[in-house]
Amino acid sequence: MKKILILTTALSGFAFAATAAEVTVMSWGGAYTKSQVEAYHKPFTAETGITVNSVDADNPATPIKAQVEAGNVTIDVADVEFSDAIRLCDEGLLEEIDPAILPAAPDGTPATEDFIDGAIQDCAVANIVWSTVFAYNKDNVDGTPTSIADFFDTTKFPGKRGLRKSAKATLEMALMADGVPSDKVYEVLNTPEGVDRAFAKLDTIKGDIVWWEAGAQPPQLLADGEVVMSTAYNGRIFNAAVAESQPLEVVWDGQILDFDLFVIPKGAPNKDEAMKFIAFATDTKRLADQASYISYGPARKSSGALVGLYQDGKTEMAPHMPTAEANLGNALVNNFEFWVDHDAELNERFNAWLAK
Structure with missing residues (x-):
């Protein structure tokens, strides 16, 4: 027993x-x-x-x-x-x-x-x-932004901009907006002059920036009208636009692809x-x-x-993917080796710039 x-x-x-x-x-x-x-x-x-x-x-x-x-x-x-x-x-x-x-x-x-x-x-x-893109609220923008340069053009498209509080992606987008071809971005950013150029471009909108840190923030900032445009993770904008019927639109020009x-x-x-x-x-x-x-x-x-299809049973997902051919026209693939080598120094420079 x-x-x-x-x-x-x-x-x-x-x-x-x-x-x-x-x-x-x-x-x-x-x-x-x-x-x-x-x-x-x-x-x-x-x-x-x-x-x-x-x-x-x-x-x-x-x-x-x-x-x-x-x-x-x-x-x-x-x-x-x-x-x-x-x-x-x-x-x-x-x-x-x-x-x-x-x-x-x-x-x-x-x-x-x-x-x-x-x-x-x-x-x-x-x-x-996934990709970092920028998006805008169609109800709060006069006209149709089509390029990453438009994100930095507060004369043509007045209003606040949302940006991730990080050097990564922010500096690349600044250079592309300043006319650097996507396939030359890291070559330029790998020089002191290129870094200066990126921060100089950011200076042009510094007074209009609302900084975000969590992925859920940009759709909310756009929906609430706190910003008229914001960088964001593409999937978060898709969710807000399709699942929540918010009037948000992705601009794929200058997107930065990542894993x-x-x-x-x-x-x-x-x-x-x-x-x-x-x-x-x-x-x-x-x-x-x-x-x-x-x-x-x-x-x-x-x-x-x-x-x-998306969960709504009617939205085809393929056109909304960052890898869709139509969305790759001016795409940049994140150079992870560059950021492994330069993350600390560029974020130190970025934080010092923020504090000015």
């Missing part, structure tokens, strides 16, 4: 441990997190029984360094920008991810060949292609579950599923053909 009791207790403990498995995923909040919850989190839990705890931050890369160095890591998976993924990996703050854990495409193409070039890194796996990638902080408490989550969330179907909730392009080639 005693042996049976011990066995029963042991089995009960095992069952509890199995059902108690969990993973904490940190992302950017708002419509973006919602798209991940619907496309990744809920089906992952349904298939594996592993609970997904969803937490948000203005920039999920920020807590990783502090947590790892303090030896108190509470995040298992974080969704971060490309340059942050590379930097954190180089600093030894992330777990390496073996591409062998990633499932093949439905036709058998290995994941290493199915992901877009650059989407798989030593410590990171991309899920989306977001999943990473695992070094010492993550649920590393095994984190690996399973990333493998699941970046398969062909899940990436296509996310694109039906928000207009970010899947990082897998095989997902493209599966992208269809």
Whole structure:
């Protein structure tokens, strides 16, 4: 009887441990997190029984360094920008991810060949292609802005501008607005004269800028009329315009393309579950599923053909993707190597400029 009791207790403990498995995923909040919850989190839990705890931050890369160095890591998976993924990996703050854990495409193409070039890194796996664009409120602008130069033209289009409180993307857009071709931007920005030129262009609208830090802010600033134009993440504007029927319009000229990638902080408490989550969330179907909730392009080639309608059942998602051919006319691909090398110095210069 005693042996049976011990066995029963042991089995009960095992069952509890199995059902108690969990993973904490940190992302950017708002419509973006919602798209991940619907496309990744809920089906992952349904298939594996592993609970997904969803937490948000203005920039999920920020807590990783502090947590790892303090030896108190509470995040298992974080969704971060490309340059942050590379930097954190180089600093030894992330777990390496073996591409062998990633499932093949439905036709058998290995994941290493199915992901877009650059989407798989030593410590990171991309899920989306997104872009920084600018948008305007059609009710508050006379005329039709069509170029990044229009964003900086407060004579032709009077009113406040929203800009992300960061050097990255802001400096590139300033140079493109000043006439630098997109394929020459980083060449120019890699010189002291180019940096001066970017800040000189920003000086022309400095008194009209409302700064934002969280991705949910630009659509709200535009809807409330606090600004007439704002830089923003393209998916946030899509959500406000289509899901919330706000009179907002994206201008694709001068867009800056980037990846977001999943990473695992070094010492993550649920590393095994984190690996399973990333493998699941970046398969062909899940990436296509996310694109039906928000207009970010899947990082897998095989997902493209599966992208269809938005959740309203009528809006074709393809034309709203930053990677749509019609939207790539004057696009700039973020140079993550440039920002890994220059992020600290340019943000120091940017903060000093802000304080003037």
